[in-house]
Amino acid sequence: MKKKPARRSSCPINAALESFGDRWSLLIIRDLMFRGRRTYKEFLESDEGIATNILASRLKSLKANGIITTRPDPEDGRRRIYALTKKGLDLAPILVSLVVWASRYERTSMPSALLRRLQDDPNFLANAAERQPN
Amino acid sequence: MKKKPARRSSCPINAALESFGDRWSLLIIRDLMFRGRRTYKEFLESDEGIATNILASRLKSLKANGIITTRPDPEDGRRRIYALTKKGLDLAPILVSLVVWASRYERTSMPSALLRRLQDDPNFLANAAERQPN
DNA sequence: CAGGATCCGTTTCGATACTG
DNA sequence: CAGTATCGAAACGGATCCTG
Numbered sequence: 001m002k003k004k005p006a007r008r009s010s011c012p013i014n015a016a017l018e019s020f021g022d023r024w025s026l027l028i029i030r031d032l033m034f035r036g037r038r039t040y041k042e043f044l045e046s047d048e049g050i051a052t053n054i055l056a057s058r059l060k061s062l063k064a065n066g067i068i069t070t071r072p073d074p075e076d077g078r079r080r081i082y083a084l085t086k087k088g089l090d091l092a093p094i095l096v097s098l099v100v101w102a103s104r105y106e107r108t109s110m111p112s113a114l115l116r117r118l119q120d121d122p123n124f125l126a127n128a129a130e131r132q133p134n
Numbered sequence: 135m136k137k138k139p140a141r142r143s144s145c146p147i148n149a150a151l152e153s154f155g156d157r158w159s160l161l162i163i164r165d166l167m168f169r170g171r172r173t174y175k176e177f178l179e180s181d182e183g184i185a186t187n188i189l190a191s192r193l194k195s196l197k198a199n200g201i202i203t204t205r206p207d208p209e210d211g212r213r214r215i216y217a218l219t220k221k222g223l224d225l226a227p228i229l230v231s232l233v234v235w236a237s238r239y240e241r242t243s244m245p246s247a248l249l250r251r252l253q254d255d256p257n258f259l260a261n262a263a264e265r266q267p268n
Numbered sequence: 269c270a271g272g273a274t275c276c277g278t279t280t281c282g283a284t285a286c287t288g
Numbered sequence: 289c290a291g292t293a294t295c296g297a298a299a300c301g302g303a304t305c306c307t308g
Contacts, residue, residue, distance in 0.1 A: 012233045013164055014182065015240035021157050022299095030147055040271050048148070051301045056272050066239070078270050078308065087239050094235060095147065097228040102146035105200075105221050106153075174290050185282045190291055212288095212289055 019065040020091070024050055024058045026098075029084070029091055032068065038081050039073070067091070153199040154225070158184055158192045160232075163218070163225055166202065172215050173207070201225070 020026055031037040031046055043055055050058075059082065062068045067088040073079040084091075096119070103115050154160055165171040165180055177189055184192075193216065196202045201222040207213040218225075230253070237249050 011161075011164070011181070012236035012240065013160060013229065015236040016232045017157050017160065019240075021160075023151050023155050026147060026151065026155070027145075030145070041269095047145070049301090051303095052272065053274080053302085054300065057299095059272095076270085080271070090235055090238065094228065094231040097231045098150045099146045101224055101228060102149040104224065106146065106149035178290095185284085186291065187284095187293085188282065191281095193291095210289085214290070 016094075019067060020062065022058070024048075024054060025062055026095070028055075028058055028062065029067070029088060030095060032082065032084050033089070033092060033095060038083065039079055040082075041079075043082075062088075150228075153201060154196065156192070158182075158188055159196055160229070162189075162192055162196065163201070163222060164229060166216065166218050166222070167226060167229060172217065173213055174216075175213075177216075196222075 020029065027046065027048055027050070028043055031043055037043055037046070040055065040059070043059075044050065044052065059068065059070070063070060066085055068082050069085055070080050070082050073081050100115060100119055103112070154163065161180065161182055161184070162177055165177055169180075171177055171180070174189065174193070177193075178184065178186065193202065193204070197204060200219055202216050203219055204214050204216050207215050234249060234253055237246070
Protein backbone atom coordinates (compact mmCIF):
# COMPACT_ATOMS: atom_id res chain seq x y z
CA MET A 1 0.00 0.00 0.00
CA LYS A 2 2.13 2.85 -1.21
CA LYS A 3 1.02 6.40 -0.79
CA LYS A 4 -0.90 6.40 -4.04
CA PRO A 5 1.06 8.67 -6.34
CA ALA A 6 -2.12 9.81 -8.10
CA ARG A 7 -1.10 13.42 -7.65
CA ARG A 8 1.28 13.18 -10.57
CA SER A 9 -0.27 15.48 -13.03
CA SER A 10 1.71 17.33 -15.61
CA CYS A 11 -0.26 20.48 -15.00
CA PRO A 12 2.19 23.19 -13.98
CA ILE A 13 -0.23 24.58 -11.46
CA ASN A 14 0.01 21.33 -9.63
CA ALA A 15 3.75 21.56 -9.57
CA ALA A 16 3.50 24.94 -7.94
CA LEU A 17 0.92 23.79 -5.42
CA GLU A 18 3.23 21.02 -4.35
CA SER A 19 5.88 23.53 -3.46
CA PHE A 20 3.90 26.18 -1.61
CA GLY A 21 0.21 25.38 -2.01
CA ASP A 22 -0.74 25.74 1.60
CA ARG A 23 -1.82 28.64 3.69
CA TRP A 24 1.51 29.19 5.45
CA SER A 25 4.25 28.81 2.90
CA LEU A 26 3.14 31.80 0.91
CA LEU A 27 3.04 33.93 4.03
CA ILE A 28 6.59 32.93 4.91
CA ILE A 29 7.66 33.83 1.41
CA ARG A 30 5.91 37.16 1.76
CA ASP A 31 7.73 37.81 5.04
CA LEU A 32 11.04 37.06 3.39
CA MET A 33 10.30 39.01 0.24
CA PHE A 34 8.56 42.10 1.45
CA ARG A 35 9.09 42.37 5.16
CA GLY A 36 12.73 41.60 5.59
CA ARG A 37 12.16 38.82 8.07
CA ARG A 38 14.88 36.25 8.15
CA THR A 39 14.82 34.20 11.34
CA TYR A 40 12.56 31.65 12.91
CA LYS A 41 11.64 34.04 15.66
CA GLU A 42 10.77 36.81 13.25
CA PHE A 43 8.44 34.54 11.34
CA LEU A 44 6.74 33.56 14.55
CA GLU A 45 6.04 37.20 15.23
CA SER A 46 3.92 37.64 12.13
CA ASP A 47 0.39 38.71 12.78
CA GLU A 48 -1.04 35.46 11.60
CA GLY A 49 0.41 33.51 14.49
CA ILE A 50 1.85 30.34 13.03
CA ALA A 51 2.55 27.52 15.48
CA THR A 52 6.16 26.56 16.05
CA ASN A 53 5.81 23.06 14.69
CA ILE A 54 4.00 24.25 11.59
CA LEU A 55 6.63 26.89 10.95
CA ALA A 56 9.41 24.35 11.27
CA SER A 57 7.73 21.95 8.90
CA ARG A 58 7.05 24.66 6.33
CA LEU A 59 10.61 25.92 6.47
CA LYS A 60 11.83 22.40 5.92
CA SER A 61 9.47 21.90 3.02
CA LEU A 62 10.40 25.20 1.40
CA LYS A 63 14.04 24.31 1.71
CA ALA A 64 13.46 20.85 0.26
CA ASN A 65 11.76 22.50 -2.70
CA GLY A 66 14.68 24.83 -3.29
CA ILE A 67 12.77 27.99 -2.49
CA ILE A 68 14.75 29.06 0.55
CA THR A 69 18.21 28.47 1.93
CA THR A 70 19.42 28.53 5.48
CA ARG A 71 22.73 29.33 7.09
CA PRO A 72 23.93 30.15 10.57
CA ASP A 73 24.06 33.76 11.60
CA PRO A 74 27.75 34.68 11.71
CA GLU A 75 27.06 37.11 14.53
CA ASP A 76 25.03 34.78 16.68
CA GLY A 77 25.72 31.10 16.33
CA ARG A 78 22.44 29.88 17.71
CA ARG A 79 20.42 31.86 15.21
CA ARG A 80 19.80 30.76 11.63
CA ILE A 81 19.18 33.02 8.70
CA TYR A 82 16.68 32.08 6.05
CA ALA A 83 16.79 33.57 2.60
CA LEU A 84 15.04 33.17 -0.70
CA THR A 85 16.84 31.43 -3.52
CA LYS A 86 16.59 32.63 -7.10
CA LYS A 87 13.71 30.23 -7.52
CA GLY A 88 12.05 31.74 -4.49
CA LEU A 89 12.62 35.30 -5.62
CA ASP A 90 11.04 34.43 -8.93
CA LEU A 91 7.79 33.91 -7.10
CA ALA A 92 7.49 37.67 -6.83
CA PRO A 93 5.17 38.02 -9.83
CA ILE A 94 2.78 35.57 -8.24
CA LEU A 95 2.73 37.49 -5.00
CA VAL A 96 2.21 40.69 -6.91
CA SER A 97 -0.67 39.18 -8.87
CA LEU A 98 -2.25 38.06 -5.66
CA VAL A 99 -1.93 41.46 -4.09
CA VAL A 100 -3.30 43.20 -7.14
CA TRP A 101 -6.28 40.90 -7.33
CA ALA A 102 -7.05 41.04 -3.65
CA SER A 103 -6.80 44.78 -3.53
CA ARG A 104 -9.38 45.02 -6.26
CA TYR A 105 -11.91 42.74 -4.64
CA GLU A 106 -11.18 42.48 -0.97
CA ARG A 107 -10.82 45.09 1.69
CA THR A 108 -7.16 45.53 2.31
CA SER A 109 -4.99 48.24 3.64
CA MET A 110 -2.56 48.52 0.80
CA PRO A 111 -2.37 52.02 -0.62
CA SER A 112 -3.25 52.21 -4.27
CA ALA A 113 -0.15 54.16 -5.16
CA LEU A 114 1.99 51.30 -4.02
CA LEU A 115 -0.18 48.94 -6.01
CA ARG A 116 0.35 50.92 -9.15
CA ARG A 117 4.07 50.77 -8.69
CA LEU A 118 3.94 47.06 -8.14
CA GLN A 119 2.06 46.62 -11.37
CA ASP A 120 3.91 49.05 -13.52
CA ASP A 121 7.49 48.98 -12.37
CA PRO A 122 9.15 45.63 -12.89
CA ASN A 123 12.22 46.74 -11.00
CA PHE A 124 10.40 47.93 -7.95
CA LEU A 125 10.53 44.57 -6.28
CA ALA A 126 14.09 43.85 -7.23
CA ASN A 127 15.12 47.04 -5.53
CA ALA A 128 12.87 46.66 -2.55
CA ALA A 129 14.05 43.19 -1.68
CA GLU A 130 17.57 43.54 -0.52
CA ARG A 131 19.82 41.24 -2.44
CA GLN A 132 19.77 37.70 -1.13
CA PRO A 133 22.75 35.37 -1.29
CA ASN A 134 22.48 32.44 -3.69
CA MET B 135 -14.14 30.10 24.31
CA LYS B 136 -14.64 31.76 20.99
CA LYS B 137 -12.88 30.48 17.95
CA LYS B 138 -10.16 33.10 18.20
CA PRO B 139 -10.57 35.19 15.08
CA ALA B 140 -6.82 35.91 14.92
CA ARG B 141 -6.81 35.35 11.18
CA ARG B 142 -7.93 38.89 10.52
CA SER B 143 -4.92 40.38 8.95
CA SER B 144 -5.09 43.25 6.55
CA CYS B 145 -2.50 41.64 4.32
CA PRO B 146 -4.02 41.24 0.87
CA ILE B 147 -2.37 37.89 0.43
CA ASN B 148 -4.37 36.65 3.33
CA ALA B 149 -7.54 37.85 1.73
CA ALA B 150 -6.71 35.87 -1.38
CA LEU B 151 -5.81 32.78 0.58
CA GLU B 152 -9.15 32.89 2.29
CA SER B 153 -10.90 32.72 -1.05
CA PHE B 154 -8.95 30.03 -2.83
CA GLY B 155 -5.89 29.19 -0.77
CA ASP B 156 -6.25 25.44 -0.86
CA ARG B 157 -5.08 22.80 -3.21
CA TRP B 158 -8.41 22.28 -4.98
CA SER B 159 -9.97 25.66 -5.53
CA LEU B 160 -7.25 26.77 -7.87
CA LEU B 161 -7.60 23.60 -9.91
CA ILE B 162 -11.33 24.15 -10.27
CA ILE B 163 -10.66 27.68 -11.41
CA ARG B 164 -8.13 26.36 -13.90
CA ASP B 165 -10.68 23.90 -15.25
CA LEU B 166 -13.20 26.67 -15.69
CA MET B 167 -10.74 29.10 -17.14
CA PHE B 168 -8.61 27.02 -19.45
CA ARG B 169 -10.35 23.74 -19.98
CA GLY B 170 -13.93 24.71 -20.59
CA ARG B 171 -15.27 22.52 -17.83
CA ARG B 172 -18.55 23.68 -16.42
CA THR B 173 -20.34 20.90 -14.57
CA TYR B 174 -19.84 18.90 -11.43
CA LYS B 175 -19.20 15.80 -13.44
CA GLU B 176 -16.64 17.46 -15.64
CA PHE B 177 -14.70 18.67 -12.62
CA LEU B 178 -14.72 15.19 -11.19
CA GLU B 179 -13.12 13.91 -14.36
CA SER B 180 -10.00 15.99 -13.93
CA ASP B 181 -6.81 14.02 -13.64
CA GLU B 182 -6.28 14.99 -10.05
CA GLY B 183 -9.26 13.02 -8.83
CA ILE B 184 -11.06 15.27 -6.38
CA ALA B 185 -13.49 13.56 -4.01
CA THR B 186 -17.14 14.39 -4.43
CA ASN B 187 -17.57 15.95 -1.03
CA ILE B 188 -14.48 18.08 -1.39
CA LEU B 189 -15.62 19.25 -4.79
CA ALA B 190 -19.02 20.19 -3.42
CA SER B 191 -17.51 22.07 -0.52
CA ARG B 192 -15.05 23.94 -2.72
CA LEU B 193 -17.76 24.92 -5.20
CA LYS B 194 -19.84 26.22 -2.34
CA SER B 195 -16.91 28.17 -0.97
CA LEU B 196 -15.99 29.63 -4.35
CA LYS B 197 -19.56 30.71 -4.83
CA ALA B 198 -19.70 32.24 -1.36
CA ASN B 199 -16.59 34.21 -2.23
CA GLY B 200 -18.09 35.52 -5.44
CA ILE B 201 -15.64 33.76 -7.70
CA ILE B 202 -18.10 31.51 -9.49
CA THR B 203 -21.79 31.49 -10.23
CA THR B 204 -24.11 28.60 -10.79
CA ARG B 205 -27.30 28.17 -12.75
CA PRO B 206 -29.34 25.22 -13.97
CA ASP B 207 -28.62 23.87 -17.40
CA PRO B 208 -31.58 24.93 -19.56
CA GLU B 209 -31.20 21.76 -21.60
CA ASP B 210 -30.98 19.38 -18.66
CA GLY B 211 -32.68 20.44 -15.47
CA ARG B 212 -30.73 18.23 -13.13
CA ARG B 213 -27.40 19.52 -14.33
CA ARG B 214 -25.92 22.76 -13.07
CA ILE B 215 -23.55 25.01 -14.95
CA TYR B 216 -20.74 26.72 -13.14
CA ALA B 217 -19.07 29.80 -14.51
CA LEU B 218 -16.47 32.30 -13.42
CA THR B 219 -17.59 35.74 -12.37
CA LYS B 220 -15.64 38.84 -13.33
CA LYS B 221 -13.82 38.49 -10.04
CA GLY B 222 -12.99 34.91 -10.91
CA LEU B 223 -11.82 35.74 -14.41
CA ASP B 224 -9.55 38.36 -12.95
CA LEU B 225 -7.59 35.59 -11.31
CA ALA B 226 -6.12 34.79 -14.71
CA PRO B 227 -2.88 36.72 -14.13
CA ILE B 228 -2.27 34.69 -11.01
CA LEU B 229 -2.74 31.44 -12.85
CA VAL B 230 -0.47 32.66 -15.58
CA SER B 231 2.20 33.65 -13.08
CA LEU B 232 1.98 30.24 -11.52
CA VAL B 233 2.33 28.51 -14.84
CA VAL B 234 5.24 30.65 -15.88
CA TRP B 235 7.06 30.06 -12.63
CA ALA B 236 6.42 26.34 -12.56
CA SER B 237 7.49 25.89 -16.12
CA ARG B 238 10.79 27.48 -15.33
CA TYR B 239 11.56 25.39 -12.29
CA GLU B 240 9.49 22.25 -12.42
CA ARG B 241 9.13 19.61 -15.04
CA THR B 242 5.89 20.23 -16.80
CA SER B 243 4.48 19.39 -20.16
CA MET B 244 3.52 22.85 -21.24
CA PRO B 245 5.12 23.79 -24.57
CA SER B 246 7.25 26.88 -24.35
CA ALA B 247 5.58 28.51 -27.31
CA LEU B 248 2.31 28.54 -25.44
CA LEU B 249 4.08 29.94 -22.43
CA ARG B 250 5.46 32.80 -24.43
CA ARG B 251 2.00 33.66 -25.66
CA LEU B 252 0.65 33.56 -22.15
CA GLN B 253 3.29 35.99 -21.03
CA ASP B 254 3.31 38.31 -23.94
CA ASP B 255 -0.24 38.48 -25.22
CA PRO B 256 -2.63 39.93 -22.69
CA ASN B 257 -5.59 39.09 -24.87
CA PHE B 258 -4.72 35.48 -25.34
CA LEU B 259 -6.59 34.43 -22.28
CA ALA B 260 -9.56 36.61 -22.89
CA ASN B 261 -9.98 34.99 -26.25
CA ALA B 262 -9.29 31.48 -25.11
CA ALA B 263 -11.82 31.57 -22.32
CA GLU B 264 -15.18 31.68 -24.01
CA ARG B 265 -17.18 34.55 -22.69
CA GLN B 266 -18.82 33.75 -19.40
CA PRO B 267 -22.12 35.23 -18.31
CA ASN B 268 -21.98 37.73 -15.46
C1' DC C 269 17.36 32.44 24.86
C1' DA C 270 16.86 30.76 19.63
C1' DG C 271 15.46 26.89 16.92
C1' DG C 272 12.91 23.18 16.70
C1' DA C 273 10.77 18.44 18.31
C1' DT C 274 7.03 16.01 20.74
C1' DC C 275 2.61 15.25 22.46
C1' DC C 276 -2.19 15.63 22.10
C1' DG C 277 -6.88 17.54 21.37
C1' DT C 278 -9.35 19.56 17.43
C1' DT C 279 -10.29 20.49 12.70
C1' DT C 280 -10.16 19.42 7.99
C1' DC C 281 -9.44 16.15 4.30
C1' DG C 282 -10.46 12.27 1.44
C1' DA C 283 -12.50 7.74 -0.15
C1' DT C 284 -16.53 5.50 -0.50
C1' DA C 285 -21.36 4.49 0.15
C1' DC C 286 -25.51 6.41 -0.21
C1' DT C 287 -29.60 9.70 -1.41
C1' DG C 288 -32.80 13.16 -4.03
C1' DC D 289 -26.22 13.56 -12.31
C1' DA D 290 -25.39 16.20 -8.37
C1' DG D 291 -24.54 16.18 -4.41
C1' DT D 292 -24.64 14.45 1.25
C1' DA D 293 -23.32 11.18 5.17
C1' DT D 294 -20.01 8.64 7.27
C1' DC D 295 -15.78 7.63 9.18
C1' DG D 296 -10.76 6.89 9.27
C1' DA D 297 -6.48 9.55 8.09
C1' DA D 298 -3.92 13.51 7.95
C1' DA D 299 -3.00 18.26 9.12
C1' DC D 300 -3.40 21.94 12.32
C1' DG D 301 -2.68 24.60 16.73
C1' DG D 302 -0.99 25.17 21.07
C1' DA D 303 1.66 23.93 25.13
C1' DT D 304 5.52 22.08 26.47
C1' DC D 305 9.95 19.96 26.25
C1' DC D 306 14.59 19.33 24.38
C1' DT D 307 19.23 21.00 22.58
C1' DG D 308 23.09 24.02 21.76
